[in-house]
Amino acid sequence: MADEHRVPIRSEADVLTARHRGRELGALLGLSSTDLILVATAISELARNILQYAGKGEVTLRVVNRGRHRGLEIVASDDGPGIPDVARALEDGYSSSGGLGLGLPGARRLLDEFEIHSEPGKGTVVRGTKWAPDVAD
Amino acid sequence: MTVPVLRLGRTLIVTLPSAVSDTEMLELQDRLAEEVGELGIRGVVLDVSVVDVLDSFATRTLRGIAQTVRLRGARAVIVGVRPEVAFSMVRLGLTLEDVPTALDLEEALDHLDRATGGGTGRGR
Numbered sequence: 001m002a003d004e005h006r007v008p009i010r011s012e013a014d015v016l017t018a019r020h021r022g023r024e025l026g027a028l029l030g031l032s033s034t035d036l037i038l039v040a041t042a043i044s045e046l047a048r049n050i051l052q053y054a055g056k057g058e059v060t061l062r063v064v065n066r067g068r069h070r071g072l073e074i075v076a077s078d079d080g081p082g083i084p085d086v087a088r089a090l091e092d093g094y095s096s097s098g099g100l101g102l103g104l105p106g107a108r109r110l111l112d113e114f115e116i117h118s119e120p121g122k123g124t125v126v127r128g129t130k131w132a133p134d135v136a137d
Numbered sequence: 138m139t140v141p142v143l144r145l146g147r148t149l150i151v152t153l154p155s156a157v158s159d160t161e162m163l164e165l166q167d168r169l170a171e172e173v174g175e176l177g178i179r180g181v182v183l184d185v186s187v188v189d190v191l192d193s194f195a196t197r198t199l200r201g202i203a204q205t206v207r208l209r210g211a212r213a214v215i216v217g218v219r220p221e222v223a224f225s226m227v228r229l230g231l232t233l234e235d236v237p238t239a240l241d242l243e244e245a246l247d248h249l250d251r252a253t254g255g256g257t258g259r260g261r
Contacts, residue, residue: 012159019190020156037189037221041229044192106193106229 004062007047009076010055015047018059025061026072029132039072039130042110046076046126049103054080054123064129071112071131076124083118090116140165142172148180148249148257149173150242155187162198166205173209179256180249181206182242186217196231203236212252214238216245 005025007018019040026036043059050057057078064073083089090105104126108114111128118124140161143150149172151165169181183199185191191199203213216239218226226232237252239245249257 016156016158034221034224037219037225038228040190041192041225044190044194045229048192048194103193106231109228109230110225 004060007059007061009047009050009057009059009078012051015044015051018047018061019043022061022072022074025063026130029063029070029072031072031130031132035130035132038110039074042107042128042130043074043076045103045107045110046074046128049126050076050078050080052103053083054078057123068134069131071129074111074126074128074130076126076128079123082120082122082124083116084120086116086118142168144176144178145246146257147176147178148182148246149176149178150182150184152184153188155189157188157195159194159198162195162202166198166202169202170205170209173206173211179211179253180246181211181213182245182249183213183215184217184242184245185215185222186219189219189222191218191222191226191231193229193231196226196233200234200236203233212237212249214245214248214252216240216242 005021007014007021009015009018022043023036023040026039031039047059060075062073064071090108107128112131113129116126140154140157141152172178183202199215206213214237215233218238237248239248
């Protein structure tokens, strides 16, 4: 299987596809069953955010290496309206759509690394990583 | 695909599939609201034991289903939240609020029996 999957996000069925692909790739990396569920849930929240705020976008899942460490990187990108105040969007309970406001802060808590780049009017890129446990040489 | 619902006396047992779509969840909510009245249902068991992702939407919808069932005069109980899913929900900051949960089907049915004063019609 390829080390990278690009999943277009246009409908809720795509949300299910994205999290399924994330689980597959994470399983190949040797993530624990708990981590696989955290990853799938984070992908679900990020993909839903795309649908909700931008209407469409893309989730890219890939294996990344840093030294001896391997991880699963999730990039959720869209060309939507962008987030005017990223710091505020990461606060619990903040939502501009009347939702629970857990999407971004929730996804951040499920992953090991998390960053957001957003430009109002241009779109948003969220990048998160879950590192696999070290494999003994 | 329709979410399977089994009837046991005046109880409905709903088994949520592992990857349930938002649309199916919302359809289930409408369907249960109707069936509770039509069939004189007193208790609804929502079995999530094969569900591996309960994100904010799914959790909110489950709460909505439980509240709808209650407003229709019955009680709902969620059974079988997997340990990894529970861990993930806590990390996300999700709760089921006042929706009762049970470890297995037997406990869920006992809970409903008590909550409805033996009204689930299981004759125990």
